[in-house]
Amino acid sequence: MDNTSIAARGEKYVMRTYGRYPIALVRGEGARVWDADNKEYLDFVGGLAVNALGHCHSRVVAAIQEQAARLIHCSNLYWIEPQVELARLLVENSALDKAFFCNSGAEANEAAIKLARKYAREQRGADRYEIITMYRSFHGRTLATLTATGQEKFHRGFHPLMPGFKYVPFNDFPALQAAVDERTCAVMLEPVQGEGGVFPADEGYLQAVRSLCDEKGLLLIFDEIQCGLGRTGYLFAYQHYGVEPDIMTLAKALAGGVPIGAMLAKEQVASAFGPGDHASTFGGNPLATAAAVAAVKALLSEGLIENARKLGQYFYQGLVQLSREFPRLKEVRGRGFLLGVEIDGPADEVVAACQERGLLINSVHGHVLRFLPPLVVSREQIDIALDILRESLQLVLVK
Numbered sequence: 001m002d003n004t005s006i007a008a009r010g011e012k013y014v015m016r017t018y019g020r021y022p023i024a025l026v027r028g029e030g031a032r033v034w035d036a037d038n039k040e041y042l043d044f045v046g047g048l049a050v051n052a053l054g055h056c057h058s059r060v061v062a063a064i065q066e067q068a069a070r071l072i073h074c075s076n077l078y079w080i081e082p083q084v085e086l087a088r089l090l091v092e093n094s095a096l097d098k099a100f101f102c103n104s105g106a107e108a109n110e111a112a113i114k115l116a117r118k119y120a121r122e123q124r125g126a127d128r129y130e131i132i133t134m135y136r137s138f139h140g141r142t143l144a145t146l147t148a149t150g151q152e153k154f155h156r157g158f159h160p161l162m163p164g165f166k167y168v169p170f171n172d173f174p175a176l177q178a179a180v181d182e183r184t185c186a187v188m189l190e191p192v193q194g195e196g197g198v199f200p201a202d203e204g205y206l207q208a209v210r211s212l213c214d215e216k217g218l219l220l221i222f223d224e225i226q227c228g229l230g231r232t233g234y235l236f237a238y239q240h241y242g243v244e245p246d247i248m249t250l251a252k253a254l255a256g257g258v259p260i261g262a263m264l265a266k267e268q269v270a271s272a273f274g275p276g277d278h279a280s281t282f283g284g285n286p287l288a289t290a291a292a293v294a295a296v297k298a299l300l301s302e303g304l305i306e307n308a309r310k311l312g313q314y315f316y317q318g319l320v321q322l323s324r325e326f327p328r329l330k331e332v333r334g335r336g337f338l339l340g341v342e343i344d345g346p347a348d349e350v351v352a353a354c355q356e357r358g359l360l361i362n363s364v365h366g367h368v369l370r371f372l373p374p375l376v377v378s379r380e381q382i383d384i385a386l387d388i389l390r391e392s393l394q395l396v397l398v399k
């Protein structure tokens, strides 16, 4: 089937929860994808930060094929070897001590919220349940994570929301300080906000938040679902800032494209969960965790994090150069390969013009262009992307 007929069938049978482009992606290799009409694109959407290793990374493909032929699923009533290996890899390469596995980012954050509530209740009493999150944050679409998400537009139509959440502006320490009260149990944030428009934490802010949490006995939860796993040029974004969380959530890139989520915690916090407190039928299943073991090993051994740091800087400079050529580009933000450009103009039209010319990018909130290239992208591919972007900006902004 071609793009048009797949889109037509989709309109008829698939629920309309997404605004979709009229193309169907059917094949990928590294930083490139092809649609059903065999048109080639450079993929700087990367499955929204999932395809960090590019498409069909050979080690991930091999791990999936081997594991699928051996054991696809078994219950968490039994030990699962690749799950144990994945937990070991994550713990030994992070500041956290124990891992719980689930199937998505929202589920990882649900687990974090439940753990924070249980820990606070046991340590400090039943009134300690409130979690402070940030405006412009994004934490997921389940009812609790939707409530944790500090963006009104995602709440509309779904009230009543979950009790126990409160919002403050990101990077505003006095506001956070003022919001903490006798009900607060945790602070939850993304070290680099992604969906909210690509806003990195200011230097010094996370240190201040950490000190406040220590002083007040609050847990600090980092949602690294988008910014973690090498994307910012560090394995975890918290390493860039030198501030350790008590709980950290991961998902997106963790299994090279296979659905997975993880919630990691310091030993003392993790011990608030006992058998029966939390579970997921598919969580940490052999297929997903075997893919994740291969993906994390590839991430750690193939120079990809360094690539994100170096070429991320190169790409950033290229975007800054474009912002000099086009005054309607207001600001370039981000870290590594999580970059955004604030645009005074129709971001959607720029996205469409790029797509037309063979470059997939994404826009958030109608005025921020977001770039999430795979960590395997080359300097030449970044140059091509910048050329396509320049041509598209010329077309849309100058005409």
Ligand SMILES: *Cc1c(COP(=O)(O)O)cnc(C)c1O
Pocket: 103, 104, 105, 106, 107, 109, 138, 139, 140, 141, 190, 194, 195, 223, 224, 225, 226, 227, 251, 252
């Ligand atoms: C994508 C994302 C989520 C939600 O992940 P899902 O897998 O879509 O549930 C949560 N937090 C952040 C920071 C994200 O980018």
